[in-house]
Amino acid sequence: xxxxxxxLQFFFSGLTLxxxxxxxxxxxxxxxxxxxxxxxxxxxxxxxGALTACSLSAAGLPLAxxxxxxxxxxxxxxxxxxxxxxxxxxxxSNITLIIITIGISITLRGLALLIWGTDxxxxxxxxxxxxxxxxxxxxxxxxxxxxxxxxxxxxxxxxFMERTYWGKxxxxxxxxxxxxxxxxxxxxxxxxxxxAASGALGAAAGIFITPITLATYDMGFTLGLKGFxxxxxxxxxxxxxxxxxxxxxxxxxxxxxxLISSGLKDAVALIVLIAVLLIRPEGIIxxxxxxxx
Amino acid sequence: xxxxxxxxxxxxxxxxxxxLKNNYLLSILIVIGIYTLVVEGLGVxxxxxxxxxxxxxxxxxxxxxxxxxxxxxxxxETVPALLAAMVLPALTAAVIGKPTLKLRExxxxxxTLAFGxxxxxxxxxxxxxxxGPSGLTGIPYLNxxxxxxxxxYEFYYLVWSLVLLVFLGVRNLDxxxxxxxxxAIRDSEVAAEANGIxxxxxxxxxxxxxxxxxxxxxxxxxxxxxxxxxAPFGFNMSIQFVLMAVIGxxxxxxxxxxxxxxxxxxxxxxxxxxxxxxxxxxxxxxIIFFGIILVLAMIFKPEGLGAGWxxxxxxxETETAEAVSLNASVNTCSSGR
Numbered sequence: 001x002x003x004x005x006x007x008l009q010f011f012f013s014g015l016t017l018x019x020x021x022x023x024x025x026x027x028x029x030x031x032x033x034x035x036x037x038x039x040x041x042x043x044x045x046x047x048x049g050a051l052t053a054c055s056l057s058a059a060g061l062p063l064a065x066x067x068x069x070x071x072x073x074x075x076x077x078x079x080x081x082x083x084x085x086x087x088x089x090x091x092x093s094n095i096t097l098i099i100i101t102i103g104i105s106i107t108l109r110g111l112a113l114l115i116w117g118t119d120x121x122x123x124x125x126x127x128x129x130x131x132x133x134x135x136x137x138x139x140x141x142x143x144x145x146x147x148x149x150x151x152x153x154x155x156x157x158x159x160f161m162e163r164t165y166w167g168k169x170x171x172x173x174x175x176x177x178x179x180x181x182x183x184x185x186x187x188x189x190x191x192x193x194x195x196a197a198s199g200a201l202g203a204a205a206g207i208f209i210t211p212i213t214l215a216t217y218d219m220g221f222t223l224g225l226k227g228f229x230x231x232x233x234x235x236x237x238x239x240x241x242x243x244x245x246x247x248x249x250x251x252x253x254x255x256x257x258x259l260i261s262s263g264l265k266d267a268v269a270l271i272v273l274i275a276v277l278l279i280r281p282e283g284i285i286x287x288x289x290x291x292x293x
Numbered sequence: 294x295x296x297x298x299x300x301x302x303x304x305x306x307x308x309x310x311x312x313l314k315n316n317y318l319l320s321i322l323i324v325i326g327i328y329t330l331v332v333e334g335l336g337v338x339x340x341x342x343x344x345x346x347x348x349x350x351x352x353x354x355x356x357x358x359x360x361x362x363x364x365x366x367x368x369x370e371t372v373p374a375l376l377a378a379m380v381l382p383a384l385t386a387a388v389i390g391k392p393t394l395k396l397r398e399x400x401x402x403x404x405t406l407a408f409g410x411x412x413x414x415x416x417x418x419x420x421x422x423x424x425g426p427s428g429l430t431g432i433p434y435l436n437x438x439x440x441x442x443x444x445x446y447e448f449y450y451l452v453w454s455l456v457l458l459v460f461l462g463v464r465n466l467d468x469x470x471x472x473x474x475x476x477a478i479r480d481s482e483v484a485a486e487a488n489g490i491x492x493x494x495x496x497x498x499x500x501x502x503x504x505x506x507x508x509x510x511x512x513x514x515x516x517x518x519x520x521x522x523x524a525p526f527g528f529n530m531s532i533q534f535v536l537m538a539v540i541g542x543x544x545x546x547x548x549x550x551x552x553x554x555x556x557x558x559x560x561x562x563x564x565x566x567x568x569x570x571x572x573x574x575x576x577x578x579x580i581i582f583f584g585i586i587l588v589l590a591m592i593f594k595p596e597g598l599g600a601g602w603x604x605x606x607x608x609x610e611t612e613t614a615e616a617v618s619l620n621a622s623v624n625t626c627s628s629g630r
Contacts (some may be wrong), residue, residue: 038399089592095345096591098402099535102347103587106532110581225410228403267414273407278392281400 008137010254016143016212018250019150023205024227025234025242026153027198033174033237034187034194036094037086040101042202043224044108049074049203050215051112054121063126071203078199082192090188105224112217120214123207142211149208153201154243166193174237222266229273235283245283306453310446319445323517325550325557326452327510332537332549333459334506339535340544341472342499343479344394345402348409349534352382352504354416354526356511361429361521362422371436371516378512379505386504387497394496401500409531416523428522435516448517455513456550459506464546475499476544529580533560536587542597551598556583 024042031039049070056066085100126145131138161167172180173190181187206215206223213219230249234241249269257265276284313319335349356378363369363377389408393400416423423429434443435451442448466472477485478492486492515521533556541552563579590597 038402085588085592089595092591092595093343094399095339095343095402096595098345098399099539100588100591102532102535103584103591105584106529106580107584107588110578110584114578114581225407229407232403267411270407270411270414274389274404274411277400277404277407278389281393281396 005136006258008135010258011251012134012137012139012143014251014254015247016140016146016250017209017254018230018247019146020205020209020223020246021226021230021249022150022243022246023153023201024223025230025246026157026239027201028227028231029234029237029239029242030157031194031198032231033239034170035086035191036177037097037101038228038236039195039198040098040224041081041105041108042198042227043220043222044105044112045074045078045199045202045220046206046223047112047215047217047220048077048108048206049199050123050206050210050219051116051121051217052203053207054123054210054215055116057123058121063124067204067207070207071200074203075196075200078202079192079196082195086191086195087188090191105220109218109221112220116217118217120216121210122214123210125211140212142208146208149204150243153204157239225273226269229269229276232273232276232281233284238283241283303457307450310449316445319449321557321561323445323449323452325554326449326456327514327517328534328537328553328557329456329550330452330459330510330513331507331534332541332553333456333463334503335534335538336541336543336545336549337463337466337475338499338503339538340542340548341467341475341479342496344496344500345399345535346405346500346503347402347528347531347535348405348407348412349503349507350526350528350530351405351409351412352386352507353511353514353530353534354412354523355382355385356508357515357521357526358416358423358429358511359508360512360515361432364433365429365431366422371433372438375435375509375512375516378515379508382504382508382511383501386501390497390500394500395493405531406528409528413523413527416526423523426523428520430520432515432519432521434519435513442516452513452517455509460546460550467546471495471498479544532580532587533583536583536590539587539595540590540597545597548597555598559586 024046027045028039028042031037031042052070052073053066056069057063061069081104085104086097089096089100125140125142127141129141131140132144133139161171169180169185170190172183172185173187177187206219209223226249227246230246231242233245233248234243249272252272253265253268256268309322310319313322331349331353335346338344338346359378359381360371360374363374364371369377385408389404390401393404417426419425434441436442442451474485474490474495477488477490478495482492511526537552537556538549539552540555541550542548559582560579563582567578
């Protein structure tokens with residue numbers, strides 16, 4: 001294979017991975033914008049959704065039913081956790097809430113270890129058929145599904161925000177929580193919805209990536225972290241930035257792993273995160289975020 | 294009264310090695326002492342400056358590895374190596390903290406999380422320097438001007454004397470202008486800034502101080518076990534440090550020692566207990582319990598177990614404190630989104 005073809009190949013692999021990061025970052029940013037909480041347990045929703053789908057599918061359910069059921073279960077888990085652990089302390093400081101989500105994250109990861117063990121689980125590709133040839137590069141059919149998921153999610157989110165009453169309520173809450181509350185918008189319901197939606201989005205991302213990377217109990221830790229890096233690259237409260245940040249990170253990682261060293265793949269995200277925080281903590285995309293003191 | 298209590302506690306600690314003929318218990322007390330050094334620093338950062346670090350185990354590890362590398366590879370004297378083990382983490386913290394602490398959001402939490410993971414990767418992968426996953430052996434005993442610390446009870450006195458020093462330091466800090474300023478920052482940055490406090494500089498100082506103490510703890514740890522590997526410096530350890538600080542009570546001098554003691558003892562108990570109820574489970578399951586305890590503690594007792602005692606002692610200050618925090622919360626509301 002020529003280097004040109006290889007670069008194109010890397011590019012598509014990077015976009016596939018990056019789409020998953022973008023979805024996770026989308027959930028993080030939406031939760032952050034609505035509640036002001038950095039949800040460190042986001043990655044665990046991804047693992048929970050993927051592993052549940054694997055188990056349901058292995059139990060004999062048709063793929064589509066396993067997906068829907070596992071997304072519903074993870075959505076419920078997100079909502080329940082919000083009611084159980086976030087809502088009771090909604091007036092606590094940010095630091096308390098971050099620590100709580102970290103606590104939830106390690107508890108969920110431990111429970112996943114208890115239930116599923118350390119073995120990797122797999123799901124079949126959604127559609128059969130060989131890879132698509134695009135400009136000389138082979139694009140996995142599962143990648144097309146992942147691009148589709150990202151496109152559907154983003155346009156769905158956009159339509160929701162722009163066209164519905166609740167979307168307007170969310171936007172109001174993002175702009176000024178106190179004023180939104182004075183206008184009769186209940187922030188507790190929005191917070192509940194944000195966590196439930198994060199569960200759904202995380203689960204969908206986890207299920208879609210599993211045919212490519214397999215699912216393990218600790219996949220959420222790395223994926224959640226990558227989501228954070230993507231969100232930070234874009235500026236933590238910028239939805240568009242999160243998507244671009246995710247795609248960028250995916251491409252950077254694959255190029256770093258492919259051209260330099262495969263051991264470097266996970267270090268790329270950490271280095272990018274630290275570099276962005278040190279040099280441009282308000283995010284490289286969008287100038288007006290990250291309030292200074 | 295309070296001095297009597299401190300004196301009595303010191304006496305009890307001084308007498309313990311004579312009473313305990315059991316090396317296992319003595320080693321647990323030493324470990325509690327070493328962790329307390331780290332947690333006192335984290336306590337200042339969390340309880341006074343209102344910031345959190347999820348990478349404290351990395352500073353702890355940098356301290357340990359500095360000692361290990363300087364003494365085994367460069368044959369450096371042990372006391373200068375210990376000093377280097379404090380300076381290097383402090384410098385690293387300054388580099389990370391300077392840009393991130395200028396921002397109001399909790400970027401430090403994320404930066405330290407990533408930093409901790411990256412440092413752990415480096416401990417594992419930087420084989421030429423760190424010895425990779427199998428670590429470094431043959432660290433000499435600490436030699437302070439000819440006195441060699443090579444027995445458990447000697448280490449016990451060394452560690453707890455350092456803890457006492459840090460105690461006194463933090464207690465003085467608590468009552469100084471810096472301590473009051475830091476508490477003001479925790480309650481409301483806007484109000485503190487309006488009163489002429491340089492928030493980012495003070496937060497940075499608190500962070501650097503916490504890294505310095507973590508480095509000291511790590512250096513002492515290296516001299517105590519004379520062997521070092523990446524395993525005890527991972528993300529789980531960082532979480533345990535946060536748990537220790539939170540359980541004991543943030544913003545108190547006694548909280549860290551209480552929290553560290555509880556978490557270490559709980560960890561030991563779980564290590565014996567978990568295999569009894571879950572025969573196929575290994576030691577890694579104890580982190581589930583730590584996670585649950587962390588969540589429950591933050592929901593039901595975010596002020597920590599040490600706070601109740603403190604409240605009695607400071608009953609006369611409560612009214613003013615409440616007025617101040619009310620004022621502060623008003624400020625936060627009006628400045629928030």
